[in-house]
Amino acid sequence: MTANDNFISAPYPTIPSGTKIVNRYLIQAILGKGGLGRTYLAFDSYRFNEPCVLKEFAPMMISTAQIEKSRNLFEREAQILYNLKHQQIPQFYAAFTAENRLFLVQQYVQGKSYYQLLQQRLRQGETFSEPEILTWLLNLLPVLKYIHDRGIIHRDISPDNIMQLYDEKLPILIDFGVGKQAIVSEKFKQISDAVTQRTFVGKIGYAPEEQMNLGICYPCSDLYSLAVTAIVLLTGKQPNTLLNLYTLEWEWRSYTKVSNSLGQVLDKLLNRNPKSRYQSATEVIIALQQIQKNSHNLIPLNQSATSNLQHHNCPKNQPSYSHKIQKNVDEQTHNPTAKLNRNRTSFSPSAEIIKYYEKQLAYYIGPMASLIIEETLINNVIHSDRELIEALMVNIPDAKQQLEFKRNII
DSSP states (O other): OOHHHHEEESOSOOOOTTOEETTTEEEEEEEEEETTEEEEEEEEGGGTTEEEEEEEEOOSEEEGGGHHHHHHHHHHHHHHHHTOOOTTSOOEEEEEEETTEEEEEEEOOOEEEHHHHHHHHHHTTOOOOHHHHHHHHHHHHHHHHHHHHTTOOOOOOSGGGEEEESSOOSEEEOOOOHHHHHHHHSOOOSHHHHHHHHHHSSOTTTSOHHHHHHOOOOHHHHHHHHHHHHHHHHHOOOHHHHBOTTTOOBOGGGGOOOOHHHHHHHHHHTOSSGGGSOOSHHHHHHHHHHHHHHTTOOOOOOHHHHTTGGGSOOOTTOOHHHHHHHHHHHHHHHOHHHHHHHOOOSSOOOHHHHHHHHHHHHHHHGGGHHHHHHHHHHHSOOOSHHHHHHHHHTTSSSHHHHHHHHHHHO
8 A cells, every 4th residue: 555545645725815615704814824734814704704713624644544533523622612711712613514624713813922922022132021921821821721621632832822912911822723633533553654643733842742752642731832832932042942952851941040939830841751740730820829929929810710729639738828819719709798898998999990900900910810909909998099009019020010000000
């Protein structure tokens, strides 16, 4: 049997601009392409020509025996992704087949990738700071917790696949690979097939060894890729520069100065042995919260992440402040009037003002802003807007950003 009998190479040509798919999606441009297929910008004529992302599942090379299996897995996983509802994940609209091609439709994210943001910084001689990366990690880890709790592994985390919207400040995790998981789920029996598998799954330098060499992924595989992305943003260097290719040890610390505590967390995430890494996003959140507590700049977990800590077998040496936060959340959940009874605030800002402050604060510390504001109003005597602003700004780890936050509001 020849190679041509086993594999189909690039089975479908690129769809040209101006083509209308299923008499609904008008192709505008190709956004990207890779080993698994192509991504197009399209206008949805059923939604008043709203921009959307149309992804075509068209592997560059796939065995003929796998095509039907891959289609079934594609459709099954598309249903899983359709049920994901999270503000930091592009909404999944539909999956369909047209002219023997597989497509999925997702929300179009208008913004810049963190790769683009890093390039902007590098042109100015800058990279991302440690406080920025701490906040960035705490903003993204609840997203990973959300998908991992539902049995989904992203498999392709990198600066290219994390976006910053133009009008929002929370990072968005994009490019959930339906085809990636379909390919991995189909076991290859021959060595040549295994080589092909590695071309489909993960980015070289960002994906851990178990993913690139064996096609095996765990939640900690995503955490590894997130840590690689973090050190790239901190150093401005690509993974092949930060990794010693002879010893396969990460040497990223020689390119940037960070606290030893953050360095230890990132090094643990980057361990070659999956069992030696943090095993869940919750564990990493706890570790990073401890760093911020020790630096007297505690940023509490957002409520969705905190309220589930007790269900994830957290280590016995879990920091005491995490229990305190959890206790407070439980009190408010089981006794709604407790919050009101403890409220010693002498003035009451309007709901519109609180929402505005929350949005401004989220620019710097992410989704935990709502919890910060609530705790500030409950646990402090506040007499004016200025006092509230000053009480909120101390939760921003960077001093310059504190002043910027204050100036933006006042």
